[in-house]
Amino acid sequence: MSWRDKLRPASFRGVPFFIESHDAEEGRRVEVHEYPLRDEPYVEDLGKKAGTYSVAAYVLGADYMDARDRLREACNQPGAAELVHPYLGAMQAVCTAMRLSESSFDGGMARFDLTFVEAGKSQFPEAKEDAAASLLDSADKLDAATEGSFADRFSVDGWPDWARADALADLAGQINRLADVGNLLPIKEVARFALGIRQLTGSLETLLSVPDQLAGQVIGMFTSLTGSFRNPLDGIAALKSRFARTSVQRQPPPAVSSTQTPAQRQAALNTQAVGALFEQAAISAAAATAVARPTAQGGASALPLNPDSGGLFESVDQAIGQRDELGGWIDELLPTAPDAVYLALTDLRVALYQALPDAESDLPRLAEYRPVRSLPALTLAYAIHGDARRADELVRHNPTPYPGFMPSAALRVLTD
Structure with missing residues (x-):
């Protein structure tokens, strides 16, 4: 030619x-x-x-x-x-x-x-909301509302010594649960967190008379967990299991009754305030953990939720499941929340559903795969993905005591 x-x-x-x-x-x-x-x-x-x-x-x-x-x-x-x-x-x-x-x-x-x-294209900068950063901001606003609500409801000054002792016992029990969650931090962070727990416990007598400072110290301990867990999903689960009212194996807080003495009513209010403080701080930390990653300076920042870039979730389905679980926890708190906390919880719920799953990350979905017969996980991983190294991923989504004999039932696998 x-x-x-x-x-x-x-x-x-x-x-x-x-x-x-x-x-x-x-x-x-x-x-x-x-x-x-x-x-x-x-x-x-x-x-x-x-x-x-x-x-x-x-x-x-x-x-x-x-x-x-x-x-x-x-x-x-x-x-x-x-x-x-x-x-x-x-x-x-x-x-x-x-x-x-x-x-x-x-x-x-x-x-x-x-x-x-x-002729090129007419392109201009386009403003786009950072959903993960908005979620972190909403969590901070919930912390501020929680601190104010606790300061309004909690009081031990001018009441009998037994009311003060009851408040100390309530706080000590909640702090022990928080200490358990701290064990999920990296080894080098566990000692630092335990020192903070000891300092908080040692200053409880003084902080009882200053409720806003007490709430700030407690919220600060929860905030230090954000983006620091060895496994963020385990950290979120631990926060929910230890502080959600429907998960903790304890009696509900005593109700305030008109037949009680003023001291008894205040003691009941104190117990309710302590439980609400720790639960609201826990859900704030759990929601922030879903989008926050540790920075080199030791803080946390919002990053894309993409496994390839150090993200949290393996699939869209996993992100949606975590979002719905946290959203359900928020729904449980709304009926009894004070006005300021109610608004902050509502904003956090909206931000949570906007941030998870992350629209910018190309997360795969889970699909069903039915093998013709029982096969080892290694063989199935190679047959499905062309990579036997993904056998652990296959077992993680389809727990079985014998990975060498994966069931022939429908399996959940990641789409490539």
Whole structure:
């Protein structure tokens, strides 16, 4: 095939024409920096230069005037259109200049000098809400509402010593549960967290008279867990199992009754306030843990929930399941929550459903796979994914005591 056979018929906006010759100007946009007393300049690359294409075109024939007018109209229309360049192929371009010439010597022919400029896309920065960061903000707002609510309800000053002792016992029991959760931190963090627990316990007598500071200290211990668990999903499960009212194996907090003495009513309020403080701080930490990862400075930040980038969830189904579980926990708290806490819990629930699963991450889904017979996990992983190393993943989604004999029932597998 010769070079002539590779040429494409020229056209602009679908109007055909012929090309006699062409020139193209391309390259890079640069800024040359020259400095005093320095022999070598510095060239700053500012990106690709817009391609400019000069075409010597013509139309001819008995009806060349019609072809001429159609090409003139095409070149004078606003906006970009498809230019089919015989030598350079099809592209989106704008005709920025057109020079028409005709003569009686070249009867039946009109010549055009056309200049086209490569047309790009009109792109502007687009604001997009960071759903994970919004969830962390909502968790902080819940912590602030929890602290204020506790300070309004909790009081031991001016009440009998037994009321103070009961409050200390309630706090000690909750702090022991918090200490258990701290055991799920990395080894190097366990000692630091245990020291914080000891300091909190040692200062309880003083903090009882300052409820807002007491609540701040407790919430601070929960916040230090965010993004720090060895396994975040285990940490979330531990927070729920130890502090959710429906999960903790204990009697519900005593109700406040009109038949009680004022001291008894305040003691019951204190017990309710302590339980609400720890449960609300726990759900705030659990929700934040679902999107937070540790930073090099020891804090936590919101990162994409993608396993390939150190994310938390393996699949969309897992993220949705965790979201619904935390959402259900929030629903259990709403009926008895004070107004400020109710609003904060509602905002947290909305942020949770917006953040999980992360819209930016390409998480796989779980699908069913039914093997023809019982096979080892290694064999099934290779048959399904082409990678025997994913056998542990297969067993994790389909727990069985004998991975060497996976059941022939429907299995849950990740879609690639």
